[in-house]
Amino acid sequence: xxxxxxxxxxxxxxxxxxxxxxxxxxxxxxxxxxxxxxxxxxxxxxxxxxxxxxxxxxxxxxxxxxxxxxxxxxxxxxxxxxxxxxxxxxxxxxxxxxxxxxxxxxxxxxxxxxxxxxxxxxxxxxxxxxxxxxxxxxxxxxxxxxxxxxxxxxxxxxxxxxxxxxxxxxxxxxxxxxxxxxxxxxxxxxxxxxxxxxxxxxxxxxxxxxxxxxxxxxxxxxxxxxxxxxxxxxxxxxxxxxxxxxxxxxxxxxxxxxxxxxxxxxxxxxxxxxxxxxxxxxxxxxxxxxxxxxxxxxxxxxxxxxxxxxxxxxxxxxxxxxxxxxxxxxxxxxx
Amino acid sequence: xxxxxxxxxxxxxxxxxxxxxxxxxxxxxxxxxxxxxxxxxxxxxxxxxxxxxxxxxxxxxxxxxxxxxxxxxxxxxxxxxxxxxxxxxxxxxxxxxxxxxxxxxxxxxxxxxxxxxxxxxxxxxxxxxxxxxxxxxxxxxxxxxxxxxxxxxxxxxxxxxxxxxxxxxxxxxxxxxxxxxxxxxxxxxxxxxxxxxxxxxxxxxxxxxxxxxxxxxxxxxxxxxxxxxxxxxxxxxxxxxxxxxxxxxxxxxxxxxxxxxxxxxxxxxxxxxxxxxxxxxxxxxxxxxxxxxxxxxxxxxxxxxxxxxxxxxxxxx
Numbered sequence: 001x002x003x004x005x006x007x008x009x010x011x012x013x014x015x016x017x018x019x020x021x022x023x024x025x026x027x028x029x030x031x032x033x034x035x036x037x038x039x040x041x042x043x044x045x046x047x048x049x050x051x052x053x054x055x056x057x058x059x060x061x062x063x064x065x066x067x068x069x070x071x072x073x074x075x076x077x078x079x080x081x082x083x084x085x086x087x088x089x090x091x092x093x094x095x096x097x098x099x100x101x102x103x104x105x106x107x108x109x110x111x112x113x114x115x116x117x118x119x120x121x122x123x124x125x126x127x128x129x130x131x132x133x134x135x136x137x138x139x140x141x142x143x144x145x146x147x148x149x150x151x152x153x154x155x156x157x158x159x160x161x162x163x164x165x166x167x168x169x170x171x172x173x174x175x176x177x178x179x180x181x182x183x184x185x186x187x188x189x190x191x192x193x194x195x196x197x198x199x200x201x202x203x204x205x206x207x208x209x210x211x212x213x214x215x216x217x218x219x220x221x222x223x224x225x226x227x228x229x230x231x232x233x234x235x236x237x238x239x240x241x242x243x244x245x246x247x248x249x250x251x252x253x254x255x256x257x258x259x260x261x262x263x264x265x266x267x268x269x270x271x272x273x274x275x276x277x278x279x280x281x282x283x284x285x286x287x288x289x290x291x292x293x294x295x296x297x298x299x300x301x302x303x304x305x306x307x308x309x310x311x312x313x314x315x316x317x318x319x320x321x322x323x324x325x326x327x328x329x330x331x332x333x334x335x
Numbered sequence: 336x337x338x339x340x341x342x343x344x345x346x347x348x349x350x351x352x353x354x355x356x357x358x359x360x361x362x363x364x365x366x367x368x369x370x371x372x373x374x375x376x377x378x379x380x381x382x383x384x385x386x387x388x389x390x391x392x393x394x395x396x397x398x399x400x401x402x403x404x405x406x407x408x409x410x411x412x413x414x415x416x417x418x419x420x421x422x423x424x425x426x427x428x429x430x431x432x433x434x435x436x437x438x439x440x441x442x443x444x445x446x447x448x449x450x451x452x453x454x455x456x457x458x459x460x461x462x463x464x465x466x467x468x469x470x471x472x473x474x475x476x477x478x479x480x481x482x483x484x485x486x487x488x489x490x491x492x493x494x495x496x497x498x499x500x501x502x503x504x505x506x507x508x509x510x511x512x513x514x515x516x517x518x519x520x521x522x523x524x525x526x527x528x529x530x531x532x533x534x535x536x537x538x539x540x541x542x543x544x545x546x547x548x549x550x551x552x553x554x555x556x557x558x559x560x561x562x563x564x565x566x567x568x569x570x571x572x573x574x575x576x577x578x579x580x581x582x583x584x585x586x587x588x589x590x591x592x593x594x595x596x597x598x599x600x601x602x603x604x605x606x607x608x609x610x611x612x613x614x615x616x617x618x619x620x621x622x623x624x625x626x627x628x629x630x631x632x633x634x635x636x637x638x639x640x641x642x643x644x645x646x647x648x649x650x651x652x
Contacts, residue, residue, distance in 0.1 A: 037549040042575065046545040053538075146386045152595045173574070251537055252570065257381055258538070302546040308503065308532040 018274045018286050021322040022293040029300040037303055041180070049182035051295030053078070053250075055288075056188050056243040057266040058273075059195040060111075060236030062287045065270050066199065067232040068212035068279025069118060069125030073132035074240040075262035077110045079255070080140040081244020086149035086254025089166040096168040103241050110136055111237020115230035129233075133263070140256040149254035165252060172249035184246045191239055196284040198235070208232055212279025269294050272322050293322070362429025362453075363403065370403040371430065371623050373616075374423035378436035378460075379411035384610065387589050388434065388458065391612025399620060413440040420444040424453060430619050434458040442466075454622045456615050469618055471611040471632045475510035478606045478636050481651045482511075482584055483518025485604055485638060486525075486558060489582060493524030494555035497547045499568060501560035502534045507608075511560045511586060528554065533564050540564035544571035556582040562593035562605055569601050588639050588648070597644045607648065609634040 029038045037043055057074045064071045081103050088099035110132055117128035143149075155161045172183050199205040207228040210218035219225045248254045267277075273290030275282025297318055301311045363371045373396065380386055389406060396402045407423065409416030413436045421444055423431060431448050435441040438461060446466035449455050455467040486496070498515070501508030519525045529547040533539040540559060547554060548571060557572075559565035565585030572578040582603040587593050593605035611634050621628055637648035 034550050037546075040549055043545075043549045046542075046549065050542050050545070141381070146380060147383055147591060150591060150595070152591055173570075175574070247538070250541070250570070251567070255537070298542070299546065302531065302543055303550060305529060305531055305546075308534070 014274065015286075017325045018272070018289050020325055021272060021318060022289050022296065025293055025296045025300060025318070029296060029303075032300065032304050034303040038300070043299065043303070045175075045180065045182065047292075047295045047299045048185045048188075049250075050298070051291050052182065052184040052188040053243045053247050054262060054265050054269065054294070055291040056191045056239050056246065057262055058269040058287050058291050059188075059191045059284070060239035061263075061266045061270045062195055062273070062275060062282055062284060063198065063208060063232040064125070064236045065267075065275045065277060066212050066279065066282045067208045067229055068215065069229060069232065070129060070267065070277065071111075071114065071233060071236045072126065072129040072263045073110065073114060073136055074236060074243070074266055075259035076133045076136035076140065077107055077237055077240035078244040078247060078259035078262060079257065080110070080136045080143070081107055081241035082248035082251070082258055083140045083144045083149055083244075083254040083256050085168075085245045086248050087143060089168055090149065090151050090163055091153050093163075096166065100168070100245065103245060104238050107237040107239075107241025107244075108234050109237070110240070111233040111235065112230060114237070115233030118233065119226035119229040137256070144254060144256040146256070148256070151253075168245075169249045169252060172246055173252075184250065187242065187246055191242060192284055192288055195235075195287075199284055204228065204231060209280055212281075214280070265294065268319055271326075272319070274326060293318075362427050365401045365429075365623060367400050370401050372403050372405060372426075372428045373430045373432060373619055374405045374407065374420075374426070374428040375432040376407045376409065376416055376419050376423065377434055378409050378413075378416055380408040381411060383589055383592065384587060384608065385434065388610035388612045391610050392432065392616060393612075395613040395616035399616070402616070402620070409436060411436060413437050416441060417444045420448060424448045424451060428453060430623060431455045432458060432615055432619065435460050435462055438462055454619075456618055456622070458611050458615055465630075468622055469628050469630055469632060471614055471618065471634065473608050473611070473634045473636065475507045475608070476514040476517075477651070478586055478608055479511035479514025479516075480518045481514075481636060481638060482558060482586060482604070482606045483515040485606075485640075486515075486556060486582075486584055487519050487522050489603065490525060490555055492522050495526050495528045495551065495553055497544065497551075497554055497557045497568070498527055498530040499533045499540050499543055499557065499559040499564045500530060501532075501564075503532050508532075508535075508560050515558060533559075533567075535561055535564070537563040537567040540567035541571045544568040545575070548572065548575050548577060554581055556584065558584045560586055562587045562589065562596060562602065565593075565602050565605070566596055569596075588637070594639055594644060594648075597639050597641065600641070604638055604640045606651070607637040607639070609636060 033039055061071055084103045084106060085099055088094040088102060089096060114128045114132045117123040118125050151163050151165055153161055174183050175181060176183060207223050210223045211225045211228045215225060247258055269290040270287050272293050273286030297315060363369045365371045375392055377385055377389055393404060396404045407419040409419055416436055417440060431453055433445060442463040445455055445462050449466040457467050457470045459472050461470055500512055528551050531543040533543050557565060557568040559568055562585035565583045569578060569583045572581050585593050585602050585605045586608055588605040588607040596602040597605055618628055636651045638651055639648040643649045
């Protein structure tokens with residue numbers, strides 16, 4: 001009975017330790033509130049919008065990391081998604097549902113390629129997704145012809161054209177519930193919901209944890225490890241494409257250079273959320289906290305107009321502190 | 336893309352032709368049958384402004400059938416650019432155009448090409464010493480100053496301004512900042528209420544602008560060190576429904592970016608940072624014909640506003 005209680009407390013402690021960095025950031029934000037700007041709902045609404053694109057990437061990253069992999073291609077696939085949606089809706093005039101479907105399919109194809117390389121050709125996830133990072137960026141630049149894809153373009157007849165911003169772009173960058181929540185935030189919440197369902201409520205989730213925890217043991221006990229790994233990458237690709245559509249909507253164009261380095265932010269968020277890069281550990285709730293921690297940290301630094309140097313160093317310091325807390329939490333649950 | 340693969344083919348052909356007939360004068364004779372071959376080493380085609388520079392060069396060179404261009408993209412890597420300069424020299428070009436990524440690592444390869452008798456025109460960023468034929472570049476401080484003067488006038492000498500700075504460890508950002516601050520130094524009514532480093536990136540600019548909007552109840556104007564950042568700031572203000580009466584000023588004035596934003600009424604003004612592509616080709620022709628040219632050419636700038644955008648902007652004296 002006593003043992004049981006201790007384990008339960010240990011489990012709670014690990015959740016608390018994931019939450020602690022977020023709480024610290026929020027306390028700092030309340031102390032340095034910049035003329036009360038930190039307490040305004042607009043600020044929190046802005047944070048929720050700003051973290052959405054990174055958060056969507058972090059959802060896919062959580063699935064891949066739980067399965068014992070890593071997906072470095074998310075930022076590049078995001079750019080490919082942003083360029084494709086802009087190209088299809090603005091310049092080719094495709095209807096939005098068709099264009100979105102095509103872009104998501106493209107994201108799935110990118111993920112499936114990385115996943116297949118990992119599952120069937122035994123390529124390390126780091127290498128397979130690194131290859132996809134380079135390839136997808138190149139493809140994005142090729143599709144965009146090296147420039148941003150905007151509503152101003154040269155038509156097939158060689159004449160300059162201007163089309164109105166597609167309704168999809170307007171809609172995604174809009175706000176709902178009386179202007180209180182950005183639409184992209186809702187997209188992020190939906191992606192987080194799907195990820196939570198997959199990991200916590202469906203058989204595939206158990207397969208992912210088993211594969212990431214111990215690949216050989218999982219295989220021997222009949223877990224379809226290859227399917228699990230490929231599916232994790234496919235979801236990561238699809239989420240990256242969704243993030244790309246949201247990014248394009250918020251920039252009102254498709255920029256082939258966008259999303260550079262976002263993969264590292266997404267990995268940081270997932271790790272802050274308590275996932276282990278060796279696989280088998282992590283969950284959507286933790287990632288959500290990680291996403292908010294990074295988002296609020298950036299906001300507090302930005303509101304107080306910290307210099308870039310200070311921001312980079314403080315972000316690094318907070319990450320280290322959080323990871324140290326995590327490893328202590330690990331020992332706590334195991335001991 | 337089609338252009339680049341055609342160039343690759345051209346390069347192969349050149350190498351083979353060069354091996355076949357050693358008697359040919361290096362880099363062509365400047366006739367239609369044997370055009371002068373000009374190598375252009377660009378440091379990073381990932382930047383739209385540099386893409387525009389290559390387009391300007393290509394368009395200017397296409398007007399002269401005595402010229403043939405060979406483009407190389409170093410993909411933001413100094414050592415790769417160094418290797419590409421050496422390749423171009425080995426392939427026997429008549430003249431080298433280079434927009435170097437960094438000063439120090441590219442000084443030596445440029446000097447080596449120059450010592451072999453190949454004229455070199457350096458674009459945008461300088462190299463050390465004097466072993467090059469000519470340098471063409473814009474003046475970022477002057478551009479920042481022009482933006483500052485326009486802003487002071489547009490605000491009537493009074494207002495709250497947000498400055499969104501480029502990567503402040505880079506020279507263009509430092510100069511665009513200094514020129515601007517010098518221009519508004521005499522205007523006690525103009526107050527910089529918020530400034531942040533957005534690292535030239537539009538999503539960062541939008542985030543910083545949201546912070547500025549949360550912190551400041553009144554903002555009259557946003558001065559951004561490039562047009563994408565000014566656009567990002569506009570989107571942030573628009574979503575907060577505070578863009579009415581707020582002015583947005585950017586820099587670079589690329590045809591499909593800043594100038595288009597002014598036409599759309601998103602930006603109130605943008606100041607041109609010229610690529611110098613067309614000027615480089617004209618200068619190259621004069622050098623190849625044996626004329627004496629100035630060692631340093633500083634490009635003029637133009638400002639595009641709602642009133643002047645249709646007539647192609649107004650020159651800044």
